[in-house]
Amino acid sequence: MMGRGANLGADLRACKGALLDQIKVLDDLADGQGLSPDDWLWRYALEASLMEIYKSEELFWQRRGGQNWLLKGDANTAYFQAIANGRRRKCAIPFLWDGDVLLESPEDISTHIYSFYKELFSAEPRGGVSLCANFWP
Incomplete structure (x- = not known):
């Protein structure tokens, strides 16, 4: 009715x-x-x-x-939790190869990633040919 x-x-x-x-x-x-x-x-x-x-x-x-x-x-709790967990799983790094060494612990992986980017963005000493300091008057 x-x-x-x-x-x-x-x-x-x-x-x-x-x-x-x-x-x-x-x-x-x-x-x-x-x-x-x-x-x-x-x-x-x-x-x-x-x-x-x-x-x-x-x-x-x-x-x-x-x-x-x-x-x-909230009827969507299970759905949203599944999405959030899937995203977390997708973005996680469970293991990482460093040459022939397999890194599995989160601390080792974190240390390796930190040192990689530290080396990548660090200033390198200048090499090659340069002018002496008093070349230009």
Whole structure:
């Protein structure tokens, strides 16, 4: 059995559809022959009515979402935990080869990675040919 709420939703949808149709007619007129100032005021009033309907729909869904949260709790916990664990697993480095040596402990892996990047970004002594300090007067 449908209650008053179902009829109210159908009424709002019908009203919203009628408002959108009227706005479309006015837009077509505006593109063709143009609108009078009174027609523009009427169009703005239609838009304001449409915005009120949108706000009431948003409030309805916000309240309904809150009710579902209170009644059911977070139904997606297992899903989100699986995603988070999968991401953690995907980003983890369980072992690392250093030449012929297999590093398996997190401390060894961390030390190897740290020393690799420290060596990579450290300043190297300059080699090659250079000018003496007093070459330019």
